[in-house]
Amino acid sequence: MPSEIGGLKMTRQRWETYRLLMNHRDHPTANEVFIRLKEKLPNVSLATVYNCLEALVQHGIVRQVNFDREPSRFCPNLAEHGHFHDQRSGSIRDIAFKPGINLADVLDLPEGTVINDVELTLRGELPQS
Amino acid sequence: MPSEIGGLKMTRQRWETYRLLMNHRDHPTANEVFIRLKEKLPNVSLATVYNCLEALVQHGIVRQVNFDREPSRFCPNLAEHGHFHDQRSGSIRDIAFKPGINLADVLDLPEGTVINDVELTLRGELPQS
DNA sequence: CTCGGAATTGGAATTGTTCTAATTTCCGCC
DNA sequence: GGCGGAAATTAGAACAATTCCAATTCCGAG
Numbered sequence: 001m002p003s004e005i006g007g008l009k010m011t012r013q014r015w016e017t018y019r020l021l022m023n024h025r026d027h028p029t030a031n032e033v034f035i036r037l038k039e040k041l042p043n044v045s046l047a048t049v050y051n052c053l054e055a056l057v058q059h060g061i062v063r064q065v066n067f068d069r070e071p072s073r074f075c076p077n078l079a080e081h082g083h084f085h086d087q088r089s090g091s092i093r094d095i096a097f098k099p100g101i102n103l104a105d106v107l108d109l110p111e112g113t114v115i116n117d118v119e120l121t122l123r124g125e126l127p128q129s
Numbered sequence: 130m131p132s133e134i135g136g137l138k139m140t141r142q143r144w145e146t147y148r149l150l151m152n153h154r155d156h157p158t159a160n161e162v163f164i165r166l167k168e169k170l171p172n173v174s175l176a177t178v179y180n181c182l183e184a185l186v187q188h189g190i191v192r193q194v195n196f197d198r199e200p201s202r203f204c205p206n207l208a209e210h211g212h213f214h215d216q217r218s219g220s221i222r223d224i225a226f227k228p229g230i231n232l233a234d235v236l237d238l239p240e241g242t243v244i245n246d247v248e249l250t251l252r253g254e255l256p257q258s
Numbered sequence: 259c260t261c262g263g264a265a266t267t268g269g270a271a272t273t274g275t276t277c278t279a280a281t282t283t284c285c286g287c288c
Numbered sequence: 289g290g291c292g293g294a295a296a297t298t299a300g301a302a303c304a305a306t307t308c309c310a311a312t313t314c315c316g317a318g
Contacts, residue, residue, distance in 0.1 A: 009284095009296095011283085012283095013297075030274080030275080044297085045297070047275095047297075047298065047299075048296080048297055048298065050276075052297095064197070068193070068248075069198075069274090069305080069306075072274085096237045097236060097237065098235055098236065101235045106227055106235055107224050107225075107251075109224060110256055110258075113253060114254040115251055115253040116216065117252040118250070118251050120248070121247070121248045122236075122248075123245050123247075124244040124246070125243040127239055127241035127242060138264090138265095140265065140266085140314090140315095142265080142266075159306080174266070174268060174269095175306095176268075177265080177266055179305095179307075180265075181265095198274080198305095200305060200306090201306090
């Protein structure tokens with residue numbers, strides 16, 4: 001276990017939370033993380049899961065993704081990207097921008113606007129593959 | 130009062146809710162709508178406000194806007210646009226796409242994807258004007 | 259006018275998240 | 289190796305936005 005990531009001191013719980021997100025990148029909710037984490041750390045509490053996720057989000061190590069008012073989901077993909085919720089399967093999939101596209105370039109923002117955070121979510125149906 | 134809008138039968142409460150959103154387009158929360166609506170309809174209940182907003186959203190007459198896990202806000206601007214939350218003033222402002230830009234064109238989506246809904250939110254600082 | 263379905267209402271219930279206070283762990287220093 | 293203070297973790301209570309529920313009111317067709 002590294003002693004820190006991105007300036008955040010790693011503890012057992014933070015590290016396992018992070019590893020879990022990196023390992024299956026299926027955008028789990030806090031509660032899903034909690035359930036999975038208990039296999040590794042049987043005494044972990046839900047409060048700790050929230051604490052760890054918040055710490056990771058604050059340090060820019062993972063991103064928090066919100067679909068409407070559903071429970072927040074967590075994503076370790078740090079590249080600028082959106083999220084597509086497939087209404088057929090219920091799954092959530094990362095959506096990249098086309099090469100060379102910068103979101104700020106396609107928006108009609110006043111000169112000098114500072115963007116600190118962007119969230120792009122889509123809902124629809126992916127083609128039956 | 131029209132008898133219906135977009136297929137939704139208008140009632141006194143739905144109509145006043147809609148008018149209120151159209152009149153000051155400052156992205157109020159359900160609770161803010163409730164407080165304002167009481168001036169016109171003193172006996173209105175918060176449950177009704179939620180019902181009316183839901184009916185309007187379902188019929189595509191207004192849009193529901195979510196910033197993280199904050200209370201939902203409501204917006205009668207139906208054009209495809211994003212929302213910018215100015216961290217300095219706390220205000221929310223509609224952001225149009227640059228002319229000719231279609232969001233689906235800049236995203237790397239599989240051929241045949243159907244998009245039913247898009248939500249784009251930004252957070253940052255608008256220039257001091 | 260009257261009946262039936264839809265809308266509205268107030269309050270209770272639900273749910274994801276945050277807070278609190280108590281305990282445990284971590285880490286530099288003796 | 290033990291000690292002390294700070295930070296992290298824990299369990300459970302609290303909270304806030306929203307939804308549900310049962311009772312009442314409204315509205316339009318006949």
